[in-house]
Amino acid sequence: MSSILAGLRSLLPSRDDYRGLKTGWRGDLVAGLTVGIVALPLALAFGVSSGVGAEAGLITAIVAGLVAAVFGGSNVQVSGPTGAMVVVLAPIVVLHGPGAVAVVSLMAGLMVVAAGIFRLGRAVSYIPWPVIEGFTAGIGIIIFLQQVPAALGVENTGHSSNAVVAAWQTLTEASWPAALLPLAAVAAVALIMLLLDRFVPGFPSSFAAILIVSVVAVLMGSQLPNIGELPSSLPAPTLPAFDGAMLASLAGPAAAVAALVAIESLLSARVAATIADTGPVNADRELFGQGLASVASGLFGGMPATGAIARTAVNVRSGARTRVAAIVHALALLLVVLVAAPIVGAIPLAALAGVLMMTAARMVSWQTAKRVFSSGKSSAATFAITLLITVSVDLVVAVGIGVAVAAFFALRTLGNMSGATREPLPGEAAPGDERIALFRVEGSLFFGAADRLVEAISDEEGVEVAILRLSDLQIIDATGANALAGLVTSLERRGVTVLIKGVQAHHRTLLERLGVIRSLRDPHHLFDELEPALDHARDHIRRAS
Structure with a gap:
């Protein structure tokens, strides 16, 4: 109640309104x-x-x-x-x-x-x-x-x-x-x-x-x-x-x-x-x-x-x-x-x-x-x-x-700055690495960019393990999280094991609520660092061979 009264008082006149009157009354x-x-x-x-x-x-x-x-x-x-x-x-x-x-x-x-x-x-x-x-x-x-x-x-x-x-x-x-x-x-x-x-x-x-x-x-x-x-x-x-x-x-x-x-x-x-x-x-x-x-x-x-x-x-x-x-x-x-x-x-x-x-x-300024x-x-x-x-x-x-x-134009620009890029695997190459795809998801994953992410990752062929790096993802909304959940589910149905690395703390609640984490084949397929995720992917390829 006191905060409401204080808020209302801030809308009313006060002495501070005339603080400079003694020295500036002539100018006024x-x-x-x-x-x-x-x-x-x-x-x-x-x-x-x-x-x-x-x-x-x-x-x-x-x-x-x-x-x-x-x-x-x-x-x-x-x-x-x-x-x-x-x-x-x-x-x-x-x-x-x-x-x-x-x-x-x-x-x-x-x-x-x-x-x-x-x-x-x-x-x-x-x-x-x-x-x-x-x-x-x-x-x-x-x-x-x-x-x-x-x-x-x-x-x-x-x-x-x-x-x-x-x-x-x-x-x-x-x-x-x-x-x-x-x-x-x-x-x-x-x-x-x-x-x-x-x-x-x-x-x-x-x-x-x-x-x-x-x-x-x-x-x-x-x-x-x-x-x-x-x-x-x-x-x-x-x-x-x-x-x-x-x-x-x-x-x-x-x-x-x-x-x-x-x-x-x-x-x-x-x-x-x-x-x-x-x-x-x-x-x-x-x-x-x-x-x-x-x-x-x-x-x-x-x-x-x-x-x-x-x-x-x-x-x-x-x-x-x-x-x-x-x-x-x-x-x-x-x-x-x-x-x-x-x-x-x-x-x-x-x-x-x-x-x-x-x-x-004068309101129509040609220079402006x-x-x-x-x-x-x-x-x-x-x-x-x-x-x-x-x-x-x-x-x-x-x-x-x-x-x-x-x-619309701002979202289009933001969407164009977002996406998923396939990166080479770090470190020395190992047998079966060609069947592992590492994707860096960056920018903003929102309703204007979600479809582009799904297309970029879904189009990859010959992949058995997909690692999604989300540590550079700045913004994600409900549409983006829902699209990500659908992508994981779709890849898992095709026999592609999905590993997620680097979920930021302020994104985790939304991803959990919209089923992104739940759509993973195993709850242990969520990693904080890239090296353990890559080790797990290579181990998976060895066991599948």
Whole structure:
């Protein structure tokens, strides 16, 4: 019981979370304000792009950002709405309506909280690098395609939930030359961001681009569609309406959202830990905190939240050392809602689309893709398959299949490194040695390599005694042990006496349980050293002659 309580305490905030605040509070304050400026346009854009509105995106950045900062497992993680989440939520909005998002946020949040409690935080470490890069590139492509309607001034209603199909439908519906105006706004945002990033690195280029384009649009009396009216305060928390049928229909989408929250948040926290020495990351607590953040966001009418890699990186590089920076970021966004809601409401949707298109383009790194493809055919195939399934099917399915493909290639490589090799008998030759076969079994004897071992040894002819050297066998699973038992039984039926040498202590229990030892003609045919086994084999040949 005490260990359970200690485990639960490790998921809760403590004084150690703010250990560096006395010396680093200035850096935290500056970093929090900086990342708040960066997060504002992204929060608005992700809310609009997901179909639930700019208000929901802003609420998520504030509420979830604050809760995750306090309860999360990283000292510098910044959380809120993200592009990957938009990709998952957009089809949910199309199928179930905007009201379902808050319910999904609650359901997914509780799942992620449970994952933290049950210590599943280390699971993300099993996702291979090519899968992560393929997943990220696929998300970037989808986000870019999702902005096509806003970039062309087309109402995004009645389109397919698949981003590729929806983008094509938009292109066929666009009204020319009216579409040139929103396209010009998108191009202006992209150009401003490129120039600022080139000549003023570190400056919040997305915020500046939206500000400039919005001011120009207002001064010119442009008819570009804008965000519209935003509330001047946060709504009161309330439980969204739902029923049993709704919960059943949303169970699958909620599980997909929960998986995405866990994967993206843990990856983001891991990336942050590599940028600067900002303290350890508690993966289980990160899940716990991100789950609570999504629950809180859902209660306020927001979206599910995850750790945001780009904003977290800005936070760290701006000098953040404690979670106070992420708290300041959330409070800065709250101040925008309280003071500047009417101004924010005038931002053109095309300007937000431009920001997201630039964000998406940066997610698709050609240099990273080149590195993946140059690292081997298996990595390239894993990357490509993950990317294609991400774009064409589903994000979580893509990760699952990507991991399965990577596992297949890894097992194939492991299997190719395993096998049985016939070796010459040591020492001086004796009469009848040609009827004795010494096999070195090495590597891994598992379900992917067991058949190859059986074929290699069974194909030998003219053998009366077979010695199996297992001392170099590193891994053996149930399939391998069962195949080995079947091999021994088959050889003994053919009149071949089998001797086994060098069974490692940690393999012995499995071999005994699956009948490998029992399948030997005599229990004394098990040896620790090669010399006694060879003496026994030669004695057997002499007696049989």
